[in-house]
Amino acid sequence: MTAKVGVILIHGLGGTQYDLGSMHKILQKAGADTHAVTLPGHGTRPEDLIPIRAEQWIDLVVAQYRELQPQYEQLHVMGMCMGALLALAVCERVGHTAQQGKLVTLAPPIYIDGWSTPWYAGLRSLFYLIPGVASRMKVEEGEPFGIKNTLVRAVVKAKFERGDNFHYRWVPMACIRQVDRLRSWASAGAKNIKAPTLIVHAREDELTSLRSAEYLQASIPDARTVVLENSYHMICVDNDRDQVANSVLEFFGFPPMPERARKRMRGAVAEEKNDNAQS
Template sequence: MSVRTGALLIHGLGGTQFDLGSMHKVLQRAGVETHAVTLPGHGGQPEDLVPVSYEDWLDAVTASYRELAPQYDTFHVMGMCLGSLLALALCERVQHSKGKLVTLAPPVFIDGWSTPWYRQLRHLVYCIPGVASRMKVEEDEPFGIKNATVRAIVKAKFARGDNFHYRWVPLACIRQVDRLRRKVLAGAHRITCPTLVVHAREDELTSLKSAEFLQATLPDVRVVVLENSYHMICVDNDREQVTNSVLEFFGYPPAPPRRVRGADKT
């Protein structure tokens, strides 16, 4: 009787499975059946995010987990950015023990080099009725990508209006991310499954403080620090290191090397 291995992959804020680069294909080639979840408020227009709470996101990934996990002998959970916070909260909620947990660029703290000095003022804006729903937080260069070639591709996708990532998100949505971050900060110590944290040293959204917190808090954790990427680590210069770190963590051999298009130091 064959052993079945599955994985739930959770995308980032305003994003799609594009956030995870080739992760689905790489894992499928290794024999892992991957499953995507589209978070509430995603896949349509940015305005769809206004009424959504982090509980809606967490309930959605919990429902997917509870439907899928019983079908497999081993079932892993993986998330990118917001998806990694949801993966952490999910594994705490269900006391995940059927597989491993992978957090990619987890923004436990929003304190990266591109976040403005006045970022904490957003908490005051949250208190003004209606304002957070109307304010837009724009996606702008470098789009979380250090690789100049990939960054140009992403910029062209935005210019064409491709439906791969929202061009902006409402500030009300960032409030929900902040609420979720507080939940993860409070509950991470209750996660017991083996965990991999992959984080770029130069992440412009979230500093290595996030990885250090998880390393200090989780009982069974491995941290990989990337030296040549920004936030979108699955599509940036270190993307092969990301996929191979995940494959190794899951017990699979590395993927065949691929030519890294446009890798650079800029």
């Protein structure tokens, strides 16, 4: 009898499940139940992030984990970007073990030091100290949108221009402070992670360098790292998305995607690009 497998998928800051590309469908086709979370302050408007604290994000995922865990023989936890930090923090808090499931961190930003990081980014801690400034300051989402593939980047740009509610165009500085708190917790708690962990990171990630993957690899007792050679930060939708998907499938014990499925995924991206060009 096949083991019943569930996967919790956690999106990134300002994002939605789009951050994870086709991972939901891919895992479902492999035989897993997928469970998405919509983090507090997300899916509405950027201003709703201003009062949110990192503890609210963690509490939501912990509650879902505790509700789902008894239902599965294996419950895996996977997060993208800030979602990877949350996945680390949650797995440490609940004591997630190899018997309960595995952990996947996709582009985890332990360090904010990628090639596009502006020189003044390190000064943000000063803005946190000035009353009201962090709530008023906007951190804009701009090109390359974390995407190296020019076709996919054009699709994302068109979605932003249409005002599609798939990702915030900006986030308040106040919630960057909460991400910094998460980074600190994830960094300090990595040594306490008990579950086998997969770290997937792009060499050219413009937000967070390979130092993040190397830190987690050295800190987590049972970890393995996959380095991608042809993507930026949004690895689930970029050039190496098939490699990401197959790395996750293999780690969870599923067979790889059939080649025809990969071709369908590429065709769907091209079709959406044509639709955008005609609209």
